[in-house]
Amino acid sequence: MAEKAxxxxxxxxxxxxxxxxxLSNIYAKAGKWKEVAKVRDMMTGRKLKKIPGWTCIEVDNKNHKFSVGDYTHYMSKEIYEELKCLREKFEVAGYIPDTNFVLHDIEEELKLELIYTHSEKLAIAFGLIGTPEGMPIRITKNLRVCGDCHTFIRFVSLAENRVNVVRDANRFHHFKDGACSCTDYW
Structure with a gap:
């Protein structure tokens, strides 16, 4: 039905x-990689581009924009170090990365690396190191936040005692004490 729609x-x-x-994401979710390739070829043939995902955060009156796997930020080293610490802390607390949100036909290990470098995670990590403790972190995302990042941000709100406000393409999410205002329906 989704394919027909x-x-x-x-x-x-x-x-x-x-x-x-x-349509490509529908096929990828179903593991139909040949169909994914056909759809992407159609896009190339019609000179259509996929809108790249990005996340923005304002810190010290400056906007900082991140994309997946971004190493261009002047504090990239510190951001990735913070992500590594969060990853270790959260996995001990029960967070299991959901690689089903990586819609690429690649090995599981690469999927894990990709999921940990999503733009919203980079922005949240930067917010944790770039703002005073206890201050809410507010980010804006041009696309819908993925389910894994949603779970990750819930963990941040609980473990780091931070309110996180995320505006994605669909709605506002207000994370506090490990829960989201959308009640995990995003």
Whole structure:
């Protein structure tokens, strides 16, 4: 049914790259990698681009923008070190990264590395080291926050005692004491 809906969207708006991405993600989630390749080839043939995901955070009156696997920030070393510490702490506390949100046909180990470098995780880590303890962290994301990052941010709110406010493409999420205002329906 999802495939038919996405195909109908493409038929109605063939110039909208988002519809192709939706269909590609449907195929990827189902493990249909040949179909993923066909959809991406269609996008290339029609010169359509996927909108890259990014996350923004304001710290000291400056906007800091992150993309997945970003190493361009002047504090990248510290950000990745903070992520490593959070990863170790949260996994001991029961956080299990959900690599189902990595829609690429790659090895599990690479999926883990990718999921830990999502833009929202980088922005949250920067917020933890760049703002005073106890201050709310507010980030904006141009796409929908993935389920794994949603869980990760819940852990941050509990373990780091931080309120986190995330504005994604669908809604506001207010994380406090390990819970989100969306009640995990995002």
């Amino acid at each position: 996405a195909e109908s969207l493409i038929e109605l708006q063939p110039e909208n790259g988002g519809h192709y991405v939706l």
